[in-house]
Amino acid sequence: MFLPIGGVELSTLPQQLVDGLLLGFIYALIALGYTMVYGVLKLINFAHGEVFMIGAYCALFTSWALGYIPNNTLGAGQWWMLIVMLVASMVGCGLLGMTIERFAYRPLRNQPRIASLITAIGLSLLLQYGGQIFLPLNQNIDSKINPAAGAFTIALGGGKAVDTATLKNTLQQKQAAFDEYLKRTKADPFNLDADGKKIRSEAQAAERDLKNAADTGKGTTLVIPYGKVIAMIATIFLMMGLTYLVMYTKRGRAMRAVSHDFDAASLMGINVNSIVTFTFLLGSVMAGAGAMMVATFYAGAKIDTFFGMVFGVKAFVAAVLGGIGNIPGAVLGGLLMGLTEGLVSWLGFTAYKDAVAFVVLIVVLLLRPGGLLGSAKVEKV
Amino acid sequence: MSLLQLKEATIRFGGLTAVNAVSFEIQPGQLFGLIGPNGAGKTTCFNLITGVYKPTSGDILFEGQPIAGTPPNKIASRGICRTFQNIRLFKSMSVLENVVTAGFLRHKTSLLSSLLYTPAVIKETKELEAEAMQLLKAVSLDHVAHVCSADLSYGMQRRLEIARAMATQPKLLLLDEPAAGMNPQEKQDLNGMVRNIREQFGLTVLLIEHDMRFVMSLCEQIVVLDHGEEIAQGGPDEIRNDPKVIAAYLGEPA
Amino acid sequence: MKGFWPVRLGSIGLAIVGAFLIDQLSRGNDFTQRLVVLAALYVTLAVSLNLINGITGQFSMGHAAFYMVGAYTAAISTLFHPDLAAKNPLLWLLGMMVFGAVMAGFAGLLVGVPSLRLRGDYLAIVTLGFGEIVRIVANNVKFGTKGGSYGFSVDVHVTAVWLAWLFAFFAIAICRNLLSTARGLTFLAVREDETASLAMGVNVTQTKVTAFVIGAALAGGAGAILAHFEGFASSNMFTMDVSFIIVTMVVLGGTGSITGAVVAAVLLFFVPEKMRDLPDMPIGGITAFFILTGLVVAALRYVSQHYHGAASRKAMLYSGVVVLGIVIAAILGVALNAIPAVKAVPLVEGAKLRLVVFAVTLIVLMLLRPQGIFGKSEFSWDWFRRLGKKSEAVLS
Numbered sequence A: 001m002f003l004p005i006g007g008v009e010l011s012t013l014p015q016q017l018v019d020g021l022l023l024g025f026i027y028a029l030i031a032l033g034y035t036m037v038y039g040v041l042k043l044i045n046f047a048h049g050e051v052f053m054i055g056a057y058c059a060l061f062t063s064w065a066l067g068y069i070p071n072n073t074l075g076a077g078q079w080w081m082l083i084v085m086l087v088a089s090m091v092g093c094g095l096l097g098m099t100i101e102r103f104a105y106r107p108l109r110n111q112p113r114i115a116s117l118i119t120a121i122g123l124s125l126l127l128q129y130g131g132q133i134f135l136p137l138n139q140n141i142d143s144k145i146n147p148a149a150g151a152f153t154i155a156l157g158g159g160k161a162v163d164t165a166t167l168k169n170t171l172q173q174k175q176a177a178f179d180e181y182l183k184r185t186k187a188d189p190f191n192l193d194a195d196g197k198k199i200r201s202e203a204q205a206a207e208r209d210l211k212n213a214a215d216t217g218k219g220t221t222l223v224i225p226y227g228k229v230i231a232m233i234a235t236i237f238l239m240m241g242l243t244y245l246v247m248y249t250k251r252g253r254a255m256r257a258v259s260h261d262f263d264a265a266s267l268m269g270i271n272v273n274s275i276v277t278f279t280f281l282l283g284s285v286m287a288g289a290g291a292m293m294v295a296t297f298y299a300g301a302k303i304d305t306f307f308g309m310v311f312g313v314k315a316f317v318a319a320v321l322g323g324i325g326n327i328p329g330a331v332l333g334g335l336l337m338g339l340t341e342g343l344v345s346w347l348g349f350t351a352y353k354d355a356v357a358f359v360v361l362i363v364v365l366l367l368r369p370g371g372l373l374g375s376a377k378v379e380k381v
Numbered sequence B: 001m002s003l004l005q006l007k008e009a010t011i012r013f014g015g016l017t018a019v020n021a022v023s024f025e026i027q028p029g030q031l032f033g034l035i036g037p038n039g040a041g042k043t044t045c046f047n048l049i050t051g052v053y054k055p056t057s058g059d060i061l062f063e064g065q066p067i068a069g070t071p072p073n074k075i076a077s078r079g080i081c082r083t084f085q086n087i088r089l090f091k092s093m094s095v096l097e098n099v100v101t102a103g104f105l106r107h108k109t110s111l112l113s114s115l116l117y118t119p120a121v122i123k124e125t126k127e128l129e130a131e132a133m134q135l136l137k138a139v140s141l142d143h144v145a146h147v148c149s150a151d152l153s154y155g156m157q158r159r160l161e162i163a164r165a166m167a168t169q170p171k172l173l174l175l176d177e178p179a180a181g182m183n184p185q186e187k188q189d190l191n192g193m194v195r196n197i198r199e200q201f202g203l204t205v206l207l208i209e210h211d212m213r214f215v216m217s218l219c220e221q222i223v224v225l226d227h228g229e230e231i232a233q234g235g236p237d238e239i240r241n242d243p244k245v246i247a248a249y250l251g252e253p254a
Numbered sequence C: 001m002k003g004f005w006p007v008r009l010g011s012i013g014l015a016i017v018g019a020f021l022i023d024q025l026s027r028g029n030d031f032t033q034r035l036v037v038l039a040a041l042y043v044t045l046a047v048s049l050n051l052i053n054g055i056t057g058q059f060s061m062g063h064a065a066f067y068m069v070g071a072y073t074a075a076i077s078t079l080f081h082p083d084l085a086a087k088n089p090l091l092w093l094l095g096m097m098v099f100g101a102v103m104a105g106f107a108g109l110l111v112g113v114p115s116l117r118l119r120g121d122y123l124a125i126v127t128l129g130f131g132e133i134v135r136i137v138a139n140n141v142k143f144g145t146k147g148g149s150y151g152f153s154v155d156v157h158v159t160a161v162w163l164a165w166l167f168a169f170f171a172i173a174i175c176r177n178l179l180s181t182a183r184g185l186t187f188l189a190v191r192e193d194e195t196a197s198l199a200m201g202v203n204v205t206q207t208k209v210t211a212f213v214i215g216a217a218l219a220g221g222a223g224a225i226l227a228h229f230e231g232f233a234s235s236n237m238f239t240m241d242v243s244f245i246i247v248t249m250v251v252l253g254g255t256g257s258i259t260g261a262v263v264a265a266v267l268l269f270f271v272p273e274k275m276r277d278l279p280d281m282p283i284g285g286i287t288a289f290f291i292l293t294g295l296v297v298a299a300l301r302y303v304s305q306h307y308h309g310a311a312s313r314k315a316m317l318y319s320g321v322v323v324l325g326i327v328i329a330a331i332l333g334v335a336l337n338a339i340p341a342v343k344a345v346p347l348v349e350g351a352k353l354r355l356v357v358f359a360v361t362l363i364v365l366m367l368l369r370p371q372g373i374f375g376k377s378e379f380s381w382d383w384f385r386r387l388g389k390k391s392e393a394v395l396s
């Protein structure tokens, strides 16, 4: 009889935000690949999502090799198995990334960039549809392989004792009064006179009170599977490693030089080819790690050749949002994307989740044409 | 009334004052020179006049009207056109097409008639092409009219830039280092060409040039910039003997 | 203007005759008819995107959105005025083409305005995002029980192959006309150098927005035809992939070349469609095909970069490389199939290879001819004249 009061429930907000944040770390990890490649080659590597997809397959095959084939009867897995899977998909993706760079992008490096972009789209289609011929579809990594199966449950807001009984009572009375009024006057519930409206609004007020009281009384619990926490920690470590590589090693410095000015760097004696290869390697390795973690720790992640599409697009948006070519930007963008998604789902617009990501992106780009942390280049005349 | 007047024009990029309170006046029909060492702010002055940048302070008057902050295409239609120091031709177009494009400023037909390619548009296009050929003759490029502009030699590209700017039928023509990269013979030809154009089309010319002999032999009035400041102004002889100018070019005397 | 009307009426007549000829030839077989209509629509889409991407240089990757706006405009209008639509379907469709074009033109305006602030890749991303937003919103549009992710059925079918082609010819004519005028050159000028265009008095803002609006409107008209031909319009007919395919057509044809856009549209549309008829294939053969492609591409690139001799010898080398590649691949295919494990794998349906072949074509063409099939050049009758002259010279 009554419409729900307000479309949202406050108590689910923390859970959605935490879920979003955890997912955001994965987005950030994939976004790093987009951003680094863009940094050195100014190329949007549309095939990156498919590299991610192949990473998931590497993890899947490794899990099969470890005995966790479909319908197996094994018990819980071991930690080292996870590490083997992680390494396998990182290595697999790294090799794939380097191969793609060498044979598809390098021959086109002196051509207009649009040629590489079309090749990237072609590669992405090739991996998606060619994969359908050679790869098994609709597979799951057996979740038993994860030795940490449980979840953290955290109670928030503590359950304050509230006397809901009287409130419930009042509500029942008011509702009864309203029903009785309807019966008596045979009024159309959608077209009430002043009296009817008054009775109805009293009933609604009672319902609202009860609901609020129940909310404060209930408190909220957060459920965070151990797997997702492991994924987050691993991601943070990987990012720290990457930061070290890029900021404090010779190769990293060369990489930054190439991304600042490709031609000048090559004139300064930097072996540009090896740096570009290295960049693809790093980016792809990150995607591989992300793929393994999504495939293993995110329940219900069905692996097929389109596995990389959603993550690829989201991560790509994240990279642009943060300022493409900018490494901290990619991380920030990824986290923001995750949080935004959580927020949008919480508001009940799940159907518009992907659209909202793009709306945020467009608004940011219009206000800051170089992304959040990037700077738009001004051309000198 | 002067054709162009800069009044204390100033522009800052962050902490750098690229042009600092520069004032000068150009009379109609003059050949006016703007010189100074590298990085003095000459090109930036052009950018201010043509609307690429808006001055931080100060005024720019064209035919007595303020034009500072007006979009570049509006300024072009008022009658100021320029060439670029780092040649900016429409590279994939032919020489003729480059000039016709600039002539579009004076088109009269509507978008719809262009889409339908009506007789009026065909006639107009023919006219623009004929005018463009005329201009190409003036800079002696008519023999390469249908060559792709990217394939021209450096000197020819500079001359094409001049022809292209002329196609907008400006009252004031700004030339940014038109003789850069030319050999002595080409420079001499260019000298004659600029004079010729001025006579033939009744133009006023403001030009930037590093070649002192070229400037001194061509210009009637010269302004010297250094570090964004105006350090001297006058006829070629005054400038030649100005101690400040000599110091700016040769470094401070010991 | 002497000679204007004969030429103009002659070309219009030729277009009409051509359209009806195509219509007649495609009759009788529903499948062929569908292909021929879709080919016309893709030609329209490629040519209209070429105006935005190729000619004006504004990298747009959301063209499917404009197509969709046209289709949805037609579908929803038909939903609300079924009687009016049924009274005279052809007239209704013509009206819907105009209405769809207007609505898509508005969408073009909406996208064109951000294009003023953004350049290159960033513009590409924003247009891509715009396309996705429009699609997702459309996916949730509902009127009563109709709409949503199932889309709308369009109960007024119009099967007018001739109209689709006439519209495609119209799009080609408009772009070609534009490029023959000084105004058209300003579009190219914006692509080449915005700063210089501004200095020459070109209103860059207006030019960009005009390109977006015209391009979008043409796509919208095509969308209306699609909706009435297919009998329904749903958001999953207009995914990002469709936009990618249209961009690919423009680039493969040669960015900026109208001729290229037309040829690539027909080619890229028909090649994959023809693949549907492919027989089932053993997996060894497919593997061999991949290896063959890789080998031949590598060899062709090698020849084109390292052989600088007579053109005829170069051509011979090219064909030799291709033949040799095919021979090697055939041997390899047979050898692979001899392996029991490979032989045990069930045959792969030919239809599954459709998009694989599409992708391979894309990569191969880009690697061998990055500037596109036609580069920046256009079709012209002079080619035939020159060919004629050559043969005359040979004969005499």
Ligand SMILES: Nc1ncnc2c1ncn2[C@@H]1O[C@H](COP(=O)(O)OP(=O)(O)OP(=O)(O)O)[C@@H](O)[C@H]1O
Binding pocket: A378, A379, A380, A381, B013, B016, B018, B036, B037, B038, B039, B040, B041, B042, B043, B044, B045, B085
């Ligand atoms: N858009 C800009 N942003 C920041 N600094 C600028 C910009 N444009 C010019 N400058 C600076 O302003 C100063 C003057 O530059 P300008 O190009 O006007 O010199 P110039 O006199 O034309 O020198 P040259 O003879 O080398 O052409 C230089 O230090 C230059 O780096």
Ligand SMILES: [Mg+2]
Binding pocket: B042, B043, B044, B085
């Ligand atoms: Mg300069």
